[in-house]
Amino acid sequence: MLKLKPKISPFTRLSTEIRQSSQWVKASGSSTTEDVNIEKLFVEKNVQKLLTDLTDIDLEHKVFRPRRTSIQQRSHFALMTDERLEKTRERMREEARRFLQFVPVKEPRQETVQTLAKDAELKDFDTSKFVFTDITFDATDQDRTVVVREPDGTLRTANPEEHDRMNRTYYQKPNRPVNPPPLFSDPYLQQALDKNEHEFVLDWSCWFYEPDDPAFVRLSQLIFDRINETNKFHVITSTRHFGSFVFYLALNDDIPKLLNYFGSFGRLSDCANLIRLQKAVKPDWRVTIAQGDSEEKIVKDFIKQNARFRDQIGDLLNFINNGKVKQDQDLEKQTFGVRERVGRMDRRKARITSANVRGVEGPLAELSEEYPVKVVKSEGSGERDAVEKKDEGRGKGRWRSRDQNSKEDKKKD
Numbered sequence: 001m002l003k004l005k006p007k008i009s010p011f012t013r014l015s016t017e018i019r020q021s022s023q024w025v026k027a028s029g030s031s032t033t034e035d036v037n038i039e040k041l042f043v044e045k046n047v048q049k050l051l052t053d054l055t056d057i058d059l060e061h062k063v064f065r066p067r068r069t070s071i072q073q074r075s076h077f078a079l080m081t082d083e084r085l086e087k088t089r090e091r092m093r094e095e096a097r098r099f100l101q102f103v104p105v106k107e108p109r110q111e112t113v114q115t116l117a118k119d120a121e122l123k124d125f126d127t128s129k130f131v132f133t134d135i136t137f138d139a140t141d142q143d144r145t146v147v148v149r150e151p152d153g154t155l156r157t158a159n160p161e162e163h164d165r166m167n168r169t170y171y172q173k174p175n176r177p178v179n180p181p182p183l184f185s186d187p188y189l190q191q192a193l194d195k196n197e198h199e200f201v202l203d204w205s206c207w208f209y210e211p212d213d214p215a216f217v218r219l220s221q222l223i224f225d226r227i228n229e230t231n232k233f234h235v236i237t238s239t240r241h242f243g244s245f246v247f248y249l250a251l252n253d254d255i256p257k258l259l260n261y262f263g264s265f266g267r268l269s270d271c272a273n274l275i276r277l278q279k280a281v282k283p284d285w286r287v288t289i290a291q292g293d294s295e296e297k298i299v300k301d302f303i304k305q306n307a308r309f310r311d312q313i314g315d316l317l318n319f320i321n322n323g324k325v326k327q328d329q330d331l332e333k334q335t336f337g338v339r340e341r342v343g344r345m346d347r348r349k350a351r352i353t354s355a356n357v358r359g360v361e362g363p364l365a366e367l368s369e370e371y372p373v374k375v376v377k378s379e380g381s382g383e384r385d386a387v388e389k390k391d392e393g394r395g396k397g398r399w400r401s402r403d404q405n406s407k408e409d410k411k412k413d
Contacts, residue, residue, distance in 0.1 A: 023108050023217055026252050042105040050277045051243040062238035063096040102243035108214035109160045122153035133166045141167045176208055198235045224248050233261045250281045256312040263316025264326035272298040
């Protein structure tokens with residue numbers, strides 16, 4: 001009989017061997033070398049600095065905007081001097097930087113399994129698979145031993161999906177069901193993205209999956225590609241996912257649309273940093289950047305050496321040549337969408353009374369201004385309650401006085 005040890009670390013830990021190609025690099029459209037170490041490249045000091053500079057910190061509209069939470073919190077208002085106000089803002093920026101820590105970019109675990117034994121005598125013993133999980137106290141979710149007995153008698157290691165599913169089965173956490181939520185696949189995924197809920201889906205996937213889960217890598221790539229296709233960069237700016245998103249685009253030679261987005265708002269420094277990031281990710285890139293080059297020169301050299309991207313960077317060319325930037329109306333609409341959803345939610349939770357039922361806050365909303373609203377039952381019932389309560393008090397007073405008189409008569413007798 002096969003005797004298993006408590007832990008089989010070679011089967012569950014990440015392989016340290018160099019992969020032939022990274023799973024974060026698309027098979028087509030990229031010239032990234034095959035022996036690149038994506039994990040090491042992502043945490044390099046220069047790359048992290050460029051990603052941090054590209055992640056704009058929008059305190060009011062993004063980082064500390066109203067969010068849907070299970071715990072209600074009251075707004076806090078305070079009178080401050082200018083000095084204390086500036087210190088408070090700096091403290092909020094420091095807290096925002098902590099919230100915007102990037103999601104790690106990890107290579108997915110190998111989906112190949114290793115055969116441990118083949119027992120022919122167990123063949124066709126059952127039509128279902130048997131999963132054996134190590135639930136000892138010192139075993140972690142990463143190195144926990146999970147093996148599967150196939151119906152043909154083969155004993156093998158579990159693949160990443162089976163391994164993580166057993167972890168979620170034995171060690172449950174809130175909002176982390178055993179099976180992946182339907183939101184992580186179409187058509188529900190596309191419906192959420194149409195409502196600009198990209199950040200919500202990515203946040204939930206970070207809670208549900210491990211960063212080296214192949215399903216998490218595939219889901220992240222799918223959302224990143226759809227953001228780039230639809231030019232919805234505003235939904236992911238000032239979030240903890242923006243660094244991974246920009247790094248993914250730079251890996252796959254797909255920065256023109258994001259470059260045009262920065263140029264449409266006149267963010268020349270961000271355009272230059274994005275080109276620097278592309279050069280840091282791919283040192284053999286044909287665009288040359290000297291140490292003393294200005295931001296404008298870096299951008300102009302990129303445009304000159306990549307004429308094939310002119311159709312995708314029209315707003316950037318308009319800013320470079322004419323100095324015109326895109327109006328902030330689109331950005332205002334994007335941030336207003338969040339406030340509008342929160343406002344509608346608050347109005348739905350408002351208590352309907354006879355005082356506000358005729359107004360916009362009532363069930364008819366804007367229709368109340370076009371049609372007259374007459375309340376009969378609510379007002380009438382309130383008046384009757386008041387009359388009954390008043391009469392009830394009078395009745396009690398009369399009976400109370402009669403009882404007192406009868407007691408006094410008995411004392412006299």
